């Protein structure tokens with residue numbers, strides 16, 4: 001951007017002669033104004049004016065009542081697994097374990113693909129890490145419950161103003177994604193975190209987002225992510241060369257005990273992408289992905305079906321037709337920013353979630369995917 005302006009400026013300076021000083025002054029001002037407007041317009045398309053967003057109080061009330069109703073209903077043991085098997089038949093294996101187990105080397109399927117769909121050629125390093133981790137799925141106290149209600153809290157701006165925090169805290173398992181903050185947003189998102197699920201670049205940098213009893217579920221998107229998680233579990237510093245492979249600063253310490261770490265079973269990503277969403281098979285590529293990688297949100301929903309008896313969602317739904325709405329509940333990025341990503345197919349994912357909600361398999365507490373509680377006459 002700056003180079004574009006630099007050339008005429010240099011040209012003018014060279015030719016100016018007697019009027020040199022004045023021209024120089026004018027040029028600097030003009031260039032300054034142009035740069036200001038370019039920067040401003042590029043920010044205008046990224047930032048959303050949050051003061052313009054308000055949620056109608058009637059809508060908030062209905063959302064809160066709906067969440068209460070979902071919580072009051074009887075918890076049906078194994079409900080969500082049965083329903084997923086009904087909808088997707090052989091594409092969904094209800095016996096898939098949610099996390100990687102110590103006996104991973106007996107499961108050939110895990111080593112067929114490279115991350116994120118499998119751990120091809122990573123068997124030894126993986127075994128080394130698994131020796132440090134427990135074999136349990138959930139925390140002792142939660143495991144004992146005969147029927148578990150889970151909620152996957154997405155990061156969507158749709159959560160803003162719905163005041164679902166109190167309701168979300170009453171679920172047995174609250175799954176949060178990437179660096180979604182709790183501090184400062186508890187009215188909207190509650191303050192309970194049973195599981196935080198993220199890839200390395202998504203892990204919160206603030207130690208206040210980790211809890212003594214919460215699980216940290218690592219999603220490994222690339223081979224080098226295994227080196228990162230190993231350093232985090234062992235509480236060692238990250239090797240220098242490993243840092244080059246991340247597209248942003250990654251957490252250097254995850255302040256939880258080794259027994260709180262889990263590694264997402266890559267079969268869940270493979271099953272979500274290749275079987276359920278029917279994305280193309282991974283091909284060898286030098287760089288990038290084929291838009292066949294499911295988002296962490298969808299992956300968490302499928303994980304929840306393997307971990308829980310009943311599943312609800314909140315904070316899901318990207319309404320791409322509303323470019324000026326808030327993308328996340330915690331920052332001021334606009335929905336329009338979502339058009340720039342090329343890794344995920346949001347259309348396919350939204351259809352999948354709509355299907356789950358319309359079929360009654362999962363509940364959408366914030367109504368961003370399919371709203372059961374919105375008054376049908378409102379349009």
Ligand SMILES: *[C@@H]1O[C@H](CO)[C@@H](O)[C@H](O)[C@H]1NC(C)=O
Nearest residue numbers: 169182186190191192193211
């Ligand atoms: C959540 O907030 C409630 C009420 O403010 C508090 O009692 C509880 O300790 C908090 N829980 C966590 C995990 O911070």
Ligand SMILES: *[C@@H]1O[C@H](CO)[C@@H](O)[C@H](O)[C@H]1NC(C)=O
Nearest residue numbers: 235236253254255256257258
């Ligand atoms: C990790 O190591 C640091 C010292 O380097 C220590 O203060 C901290 O308590 C350790 N964290 C855990 C979770 O063991």
Ligand SMILES: *[C@@H]1O[C@H](CO)[C@@H](O)[C@H](O)[C@H]1NC(C)=O
Nearest residue numbers: 291344345346347348349351
């Ligand atoms: C997303 O998937 C749908 C099929 O469900 C396909 O028609 C569409 O072209 C895909 N979008 C992109 C951007 O690849």
